Amino acid sequence: MKLIKPTIKEVAQEAGVSIATVSRVLNEKDRVKSSTRQKVEEMIHKLNFQPDQNARNMIKKETKTIGIIIPELSNEYWSQLVDVLQDNFWKMGYMLIVGSIDRSLEKEQAFVKSFIERRVDGIIFGSSLTPRSNTDNHIFNLVKQYGIPIVSLDPAFREMNCVLGDHVQGASDGAEHLIRLGHRKIAFIGGPTAPDSRELGFRNAFMLNRLIVDESLIRRSDSSATFQFGYQTTIDMISGGSIFTAIFCYNDATAFGALKALAEKGVRVPEDIAIVGYDDVQMASLFKPALTTVRQPIHEVGEALAKLLIDTIEAGSNGVREVPPKNISFKMQLIVRESCGSQLEN
């Protein structure tokens, strides 16, 4: 009973059968006489035998493991998404391993390589630092060469399977809300991605209303859209004498940062400056003032992501390869709360 790591061989020996038979009771529904099966199962239980996945993986050429690349877990949006994904994959018999790349391209590549070495069955790119323009991109070619299915959350990768939020619509709705409330001088605190759909959406709302955006009020992060970035940018804009009556933020984290900066500077929200966030994380509704924000349907997105990836994986194993990439899109929803004042316009 106090043995260590029993193998299939021990089980077979103790049960008086061959290892093939043990393997069969482990994997096949029938094909083994019920009396033998019982004998073997008893032994498995008695020895606490846990089959070695590594050995199994080698033969079956599948690991029931999915890797995911995200920027960081400390942003509530990502931690929620990972929770949702893990739950979905779990139900389908897959395990999730997450790589927080912490804004480092080097780390992203190292994680992906590690995923390949572990022979994961699929990879989700929640967000990627890998330059997209470069066609013969080493890291993507690598996963392609190894035949690992990918699903992306990043709109920059439309040429592969991807699930994406309609951020043009989302940001447009958010900015439109501000415009309807009478704001004209609206600052935009953006994210790291260069051609950013939220920025496009923001500009779209201005165009629709035949308004011109003040380019001096557009700020972009060159790393990540964090709390810190929102805070610092807001401080800078105010100290720099920028004039604006509202801020549209890339996500709730930057919005919280902006809120903090505003509070420190003695600026009232929404009386002096209105704020719109993006994501609708839990804290958005708890904040004082409660944050008006664009909600991402995280549960739906996570479920779609998981389903699409598994479908791709299983299609591949059936030899049905080379289906055209799928794009699944989700609409965003504006949630009006207190940070823009008057809720009449909803």
Place this chain on the structure above:
Amino acid sequence: MKLIKPTIKEVAQEAGVSIATVSRVLNEKDRVKSSTRQKVEEMIHKLNFQPDQNARNMIKKETKTIGIIIPELSNEYWSQLVDVLQDNFWKMGYMLIVGSIDRSLEKEQAFVKSFIERRVDGIIFGSSLTPRSNTDNHIFNLVKQYGIPIVSLDPAFREMNCVLGDHVQGASDGAEHLIRLGHRKIAFIGGPTAPDSRELGFRNAFMLNRLIVDESLIRRSDSSATFQFGYQTTIDMISGGSIFTAIFCYNDATAFGALKALAEKGVRVPEDIAIVGYDDVQMASLFKPALTTVRQPIHEVGEALAKLLIDTIEAGSNGVREVPPKNISFKMQLIVRESCGSQLEN
């Protein structure tokens, strides 16, 4: 160039050497002539060869993988901790697999079994639902039988390696703060663990001050200390006519819940009721009113956890087993902000 999954055999063939030599350039510093090494490395690069970890794992009997069990990622405390851990393990060449068990004992056991099947090198129990009283606990016996080192964050497992916060001290400091401010009717919104050190600390502060705790004001969760639990409990207490002037919360998440309930009921914080949280997550300082809370040194705890586990693993592989379990303890720090009013007493 468009092959799929090159193996060590292909590399050897193309480079005109034996597979053993390829293995050597992969694993050993010297022992191979630099001209041969170069030839092989060239081929590895050309074929984009990525060695199969599963095969390697089987032989080396190590996977460079750590599993961790946590309640959920959506609590900022846990997501931050996981980020810190992942970073530490990463530096040491290990990968982290996280299992959010979502308050399900069944899921916890399934995760642990999966960890065993994958032959992880170590497991961290961030929080466990497995009954501790039961000596011949199946799941723990299993990991023991398989010789997998464990480190726990949970004070209930002092008999194994563990890193723990001194929550008796932390909670005592928090409650003491409230008492000094003149509060006598202090509610305690606790967590799921039965003999809870925070509750002990809470009671300790009362004893030190020769005060008696009002048992009707002690509430415990039977699942998890979530935002929702803090919210509901506070609503219940107020609706139920409980009389109290302060609340001590198990963690910041429940404190945020309490804050929301209080706001809805039109109770002012800190004027009418003071609140103390626990953890000091990012949001604590941003909230209005900023939350007075007990800070857990997450970075230090994470680092200690990672280091202790790796030490144990490597000690084991050196045959130095059976060292007595180590307990590393961290002090908590009271952070006084606005939610208790007067900061004079700091």
Place this chain on the structure above:
DNA sequence: ATGAAAGCGCTAACAG
């Protein structure tokens, strides 16, 4: 229904 045997891709002696 079951056993024998051939690997999966790699590392680790053991020779030379």
Place this chain on the structure above:
DNA sequence: CTGTTAGCGCTTTCAT
């Protein structure tokens, strides 16, 4: 310094 060989623990033909 390098090649040959024997496994690691399992699944999977191929026989019986």
